[in-house]
Amino acid sequence: xxxxxxxxxxxxxxxxxxxxxxxxxxxxxxxxxxxxxxxxxxxxxxxxxxxxxxxxxxxxxxxxxxxxxxxxxxxxxxxxxxxxxxxxxxxxxxxxxxxxxxxxxxxxxxxxxxxxxxxxxxxxxxxxxxxxxxxxxxxxxxxxxxxxxxxxxxxxxxxxxxxxxxxxxxxxxxxxxxxxxxxxxxxxxxxxxxxxxxxxxxxxxxxxxxxxxxxxxxxxxxxxxx
Amino acid sequence: xxxxxxxxxxxxxxxxxxxxxxxxxxxxxxxxxxxxxxxxxxxxxxxxxxxxxxxxxxxxxxxxxxxxxxxxxxxxxxxxxxxxxxxxxxxxxxxxxxxxxxxxxxxxxxxxxxxxxxxxxxxxxxxxxxxxxxxxxxxxxxxxxxxxxxxxxxxxxxxxxxxxxxxxxxxxxxxxxxxxxxxxxxxxxxxxxxxxxxxxxxxxxxxxxxxxxxxxxxxxxxxxxxxxxxxxxxxxxxxxxxxxxxxxxxxxxxxxxxxxxxxxxxxxxxxxxxxxxxxxxxxxxxxxxxxxxxxxxxxxxxxxxxxxxxxxxxxxxxxxxxxxxxxxxxxxxxxxxxxxxxxxxxxxxxxxxxxxxxxxxxxxxxxxxxxxxxxxxxxxxxxxxxxxxxxxxxxxxxxxxxxxxxxxxxxxxxxxxxxxxxxxxxxxxxxxxxxxxxxxxxxxxxxxxxxxxxxxxxxxxxxxxxxxxxxxxxxxxxxxxxxxxxxxxxxxxxxxxxxxxxxxxxxxxxxxxxxxxxxxxxxxxxxxxxxxxxxxxxxxxxxxxxxxxxxxxxxxxxxxxxxxxxxxxxxxxxxxxxxxxxxxxxxxxxxxxxxxxxxxxxxxxxxxxxxxxxxxx
Numbered sequence: 001x002x003x004x005x006x007x008x009x010x011x012x013x014x015x016x017x018x019x020x021x022x023x024x025x026x027x028x029x030x031x032x033x034x035x036x037x038x039x040x041x042x043x044x045x046x047x048x049x050x051x052x053x054x055x056x057x058x059x060x061x062x063x064x065x066x067x068x069x070x071x072x073x074x075x076x077x078x079x080x081x082x083x084x085x086x087x088x089x090x091x092x093x094x095x096x097x098x099x100x101x102x103x104x105x106x107x108x109x110x111x112x113x114x115x116x117x118x119x120x121x122x123x124x125x126x127x128x129x130x131x132x133x134x135x136x137x138x139x140x141x142x143x144x145x146x147x148x149x150x151x152x153x154x155x156x157x158x159x160x161x162x163x164x165x166x167x168x169x170x171x172x173x174x175x176x177x178x179x180x181x182x183x184x185x186x187x188x189x190x191x192x193x194x195x196x197x198x199x200x201x202x203x204x205x206x207x208x209x210x211x212x213x214x215x216x217x218x219x220x221x222x223x224x225x226x
Numbered sequence: 227x228x229x230x231x232x233x234x235x236x237x238x239x240x241x242x243x244x245x246x247x248x249x250x251x252x253x254x255x256x257x258x259x260x261x262x263x264x265x266x267x268x269x270x271x272x273x274x275x276x277x278x279x280x281x282x283x284x285x286x287x288x289x290x291x292x293x294x295x296x297x298x299x300x301x302x303x304x305x306x307x308x309x310x311x312x313x314x315x316x317x318x319x320x321x322x323x324x325x326x327x328x329x330x331x332x333x334x335x336x337x338x339x340x341x342x343x344x345x346x347x348x349x350x351x352x353x354x355x356x357x358x359x360x361x362x363x364x365x366x367x368x369x370x371x372x373x374x375x376x377x378x379x380x381x382x383x384x385x386x387x388x389x390x391x392x393x394x395x396x397x398x399x400x401x402x403x404x405x406x407x408x409x410x411x412x413x414x415x416x417x418x419x420x421x422x423x424x425x426x427x428x429x430x431x432x433x434x435x436x437x438x439x440x441x442x443x444x445x446x447x448x449x450x451x452x453x454x455x456x457x458x459x460x461x462x463x464x465x466x467x468x469x470x471x472x473x474x475x476x477x478x479x480x481x482x483x484x485x486x487x488x489x490x491x492x493x494x495x496x497x498x499x500x501x502x503x504x505x506x507x508x509x510x511x512x513x514x515x516x517x518x519x520x521x522x523x524x525x526x527x528x529x530x531x532x533x534x535x536x537x538x539x540x541x542x543x544x545x546x547x548x549x550x551x552x553x554x555x556x557x558x559x560x561x562x563x564x565x566x567x568x569x570x571x572x573x574x575x576x577x578x579x580x581x582x583x584x585x586x587x588x589x590x591x592x593x594x595x596x597x598x599x600x601x602x603x604x605x606x607x608x609x610x611x612x613x614x615x616x617x618x619x620x621x622x623x624x625x626x627x628x629x630x631x632x633x634x635x636x637x638x639x640x641x642x643x644x645x646x647x648x649x650x651x652x653x654x655x656x657x658x659x660x661x662x663x664x665x666x667x668x669x670x671x672x673x674x675x676x677x678x679x680x681x682x683x684x685x686x687x688x689x690x691x692x693x694x695x696x697x698x699x700x701x702x703x704x705x706x707x708x709x710x711x712x713x714x715x716x717x718x719x720x721x722x723x724x725x726x727x728x729x730x731x732x733x734x735x736x737x738x739x740x741x742x743x744x745x746x747x748x749x750x751x752x753x754x755x756x757x758x759x760x761x762x763x764x765x766x767x768x769x770x771x772x773x774x775x776x777x778x779x780x781x782x783x784x785x786x787x788x789x790x791x792x793x794x795x796x797x798x799x800x801x802x803x804x805x806x807x808x809x810x811x812x813x814x815x816x817x818x819x820x821x822x823x824x825x826x827x828x829x830x831x832x833x834x835x836x837x838x839x840x841x842x843x
Contacts, residue, residue: 015481017237017246022481029254029479029533044588046564047535059241087533089254089479120238204238 002039002049002070004100005080006224009065015091016061016206024052026092027067034087036080039070053107053223054212057190060116062209066107066223068100098224107214107223111181115211116189117162118174122201126174129159129192140191155179155187179215232317233325239315243307247481248274251300251322255478255531257287258323259297264406266290266298266399267321267331267368270339271346272756274302279486281540282374282395283337284477289396296403299323299331303346303754304353312353319353328354332406334368335399336387338376341733342726342756344383347372348748351386358745360388360435365417369425371402378462378509379686379792382733382740384434388422392430392795393462393509394495396471401428423455430463437794439738445774447737449789462509462797467839468495468516472524479532488536488568489528491521493553497542498820498838501598502609502811503637505685506542508804509797511830513821515841518549522556529561536566544569545578546821548842554584563587571596575616579623590628592676595620596635600650604640606814609807614654621658625665631674632658638704639682639696641811648704651677652711659716676718679708681727685734686792687799689807694783695731698724725763729755732770732780737791743773798836800829 011023018026028048031038038048049070056062071080077097084094118125132138133153139146157177180186189207196202213220240246268287270277277283277300290298299321304312312319318327328334334356336347348358351370357363360370372383373391380390391398402425409421416423426433436456440448452458465471477489494515497507516524525537537557541547557567567585572578574595582593597617599605605612621632636651655677663670681701684690696704701724712719733740747769754760770777784790786805793801803826810817820826821838831837 014252015247015250017240017250018481019245019247022247022483025483026254026481028535032533032535033530035530040564045566058246090252206238206241 002072003074004068004070004102004104005075005077006053006098006100006104006226007067007069007080007084007094008096008224009067009084009088009092009094011056011060011062011065012091012093013061013206013208015089016059016208019058020052020055023056023065023092024050026089027052030084030087030089030092031069034083036069036075036083037072039072051106051108054112054209056209057188057193059193060189060207060209063095064209064212066212068106074099096224098226100226104226109182111179111215113157113211113213113215113220114178114180114189114209116176116178116192116207117210118176118192118196118205118207120204120206121174121196122199122205123161125196125199125202125205126159126161128195128199129156129174129176132156132187132192132195133159140187141194149187152187156192175210232320232327235315236312236317236320239311240308242311244305245275245482248302249304249308249322250481251325253478253480254533256300256323257291257298259291262297263295263410264297264333264403265324265326265331266296266333266335266403267301267328268298269301269303269334269336269350271303271336271343271350272754273305274480275482275484277302278478278480278482278484279490280337280339281490281492285396286335286399287478290399290403293400293403295407297323299326301328301350301354303350306753309349309353318355319350329356329368331368332410333371333402335371335373337374338372338383339374340756341376341382341730342761343376344386344733344744345748345752345755347383347386348745349753352748358748359385361385363388363418365414369406369418369421375505375509376734378505378795378797379734379736380432380434380795381439381738381791382736382744384437384738385741385745387434388418389425390432390434391463392432392460394464395430396465398428398430398463402431426456429461432460432795434738439791441739447789447791450794452794459794459796461834462795464495464510464798464834464836465514466836468492468514469520469839472520472527477528477532479534486538487534488538488566489525489532489534490538490540491524491528492516493521493539493541493544493547493550494841495541496838497546499543499546499611500609500807500817500819500826502607502689502807503598503640503682503684505688508687508799508828510542511797511799511828512836512838513546514836514839515547518553518556518841521553521841522560525557526560529565535564536568537561538568538570540570543571543573545571545573545581548840550581551584554581574612574620576619576623579620579627582624583627590630592631592633593624593629594633594635597654598635598637599640599647600636600652600654601647603814604643604647604650606816607642607811608640609811609816611816611819614657617654618657618661622661622665625662630662630666630669630672631676632662633676633678634658636677636679637682638679638708639701641690641693645707648707649711651679651708655712655717656714659714673716674718675716676720677708677712678720679705680722681724683727683731683734686790687795687797687804689804689811691735691790691804692784692786692808695727695781697778697781698728701727723758723761725761725766726756726758728777728781729761729763729766732775732777735784735791736775736780739773740775743769743775746773798830798834800833803828
């Protein structure tokens, strides 16, 4: 009998240089250290049943990452949280856990809205981002080459300059909303950072995800509100 | 000293380099201390993901951090992309823990796991702003110390190190740290020079600057003269017993995927099989097994402390642990079947296969065996004590147990090797494939034999220390012959790059004059020489010839009577024993394993306060 839980954790600025696979390994090992009875898959190399619902590029921090963990049997969400907090290294804190009712849709299969704060971005970055938002088509640079993205405004929503950001490393802080669809594609935070890095004074820009919600016909929903 | 906050400058730049989490520290299990009297930085001079898997350095990190007055920190060699940024922004190399410049440490220790890291040692010193030559260092520079197996011939790197520790250092480093503490609190009387003379009194500590090498008019090496205050011979140190020593826990769990990304429990040190090419077989004598009860405790503790799903039971020959079967059963009872268990270095016989089955009851990945030589004559010369029948019955058992991919390790260039001996590698590989086909029948399509052939590099302190190493063209000829003969869909031939073995060989038995060539090669841009795709042989051969190093001479045979550059470093094994083993090898006489047979009088248990300790005693 296994039951699923959704865990919300942070990837603090101190460990923002971790790649997604590294973050995943940290959580997997923390689960083993914590002694939580994580359910195992079958097969040649059995692995823990943990689904990483969100992922971030190297260099991006977050207050709101999610993973779904299957446990053998049931446990209180408080005790899951406490055990994970004890087992995680500094910089990864589990802030909340919710039990998932059977049949809960995976986060990856839904449309998601993320709010990112950008630190150490030049002031002119707001105009640059607005330019992207209103463009008919933009070029995105990927490892395999460039590709054209039509109507980037579908993905890049509210752009705001935030004055007096509370992070000391910030000279200016901008907040943006990015929408990702379950079908993939679109515009990622990595693409925005790449553009700003090319601007004068933009080489030190970095980002942190500060909000994430599920978009549905009924409106926005917190991933833990299940 | 600069007041710049280097870390704040560096951290944002890390987004521009590959695998930046190599450089950020903060891993689970890492130890951070504020106010201490002695700060020590330990370095594995290669990329983080290689260094993080090194057991020796992890033991020292744990041992030193147990001392409340010491902070032990770490630094690895940065990749080229970061090096460029550090140089451009004038940021020195920082330690992973306190993120302090490495040159502000009291002691900087390097582990020398093989000779091919020597240019990387210079890279770490250089990027730290520490003078590369010990003679150029000032009062404020860290004391630079080396240890590890390659330190057993410290001469090629003698000019770079203030101190070299000979042997197992887990007790010796505490003596060095104690001395540093006292010297600092006394106000550093006599300065650096006085400290070095004091350090030379610690057993196992070699101070290169207190030994003057002599050369004949013909350029031949003529031994060293020990200056006043330095012992004539520095004796290798080793712990008497592993019982009660569990100091590598807590273990650091890297963010980056390490080459050996798993928990490690050391079963025993030493190996008494007596393979004549093997340096580890001499310099870790005698066999000291950890009691079984402690092994099992450490298995449980290290898995709980790290969260690894994979465990390695490490030693020089894991199947030799006297209670290995009980340990494997115990590990399964503690950790369950989900744990992936790896047993490195298994012996080549059916018992080894039986254990491999116990270790991985369900899955069958690849299996690795090391017959080392193709012909029986060669295996007798190297004292492998494995017959062809052992090999064939081992692979038969492996195929019957479900393996269909077997990796075999061989060497070419063994003393007295003929063409027939090299061809015997091909014959043995084909016989093994035939055994596989007869067992798998209609399913033999999946069979794969990987033949991995390296070149013998004669090492100091071994019976083969006098042997000739293959010249570059001989290596290429033998490899070409193997390549042409090992053409089969089911046999993969892999070989070690000639240049890598030649360079390793040139350095392994060199004297102090080699330091100049290493420095020259570093200045020309050589680094990461252990990576065959990065070793720049053109730059290296330029450097060697500019510095007067004659490759043929360095690879050539030595006379038994001639002084060797490491004669003043004693492993505890007597030269008489090595000479007798060298002579016995020539007549193909084997020498038995002293654990169960008669004592071979190698000198270790006679001259050092050590004896063989078996878990079953």
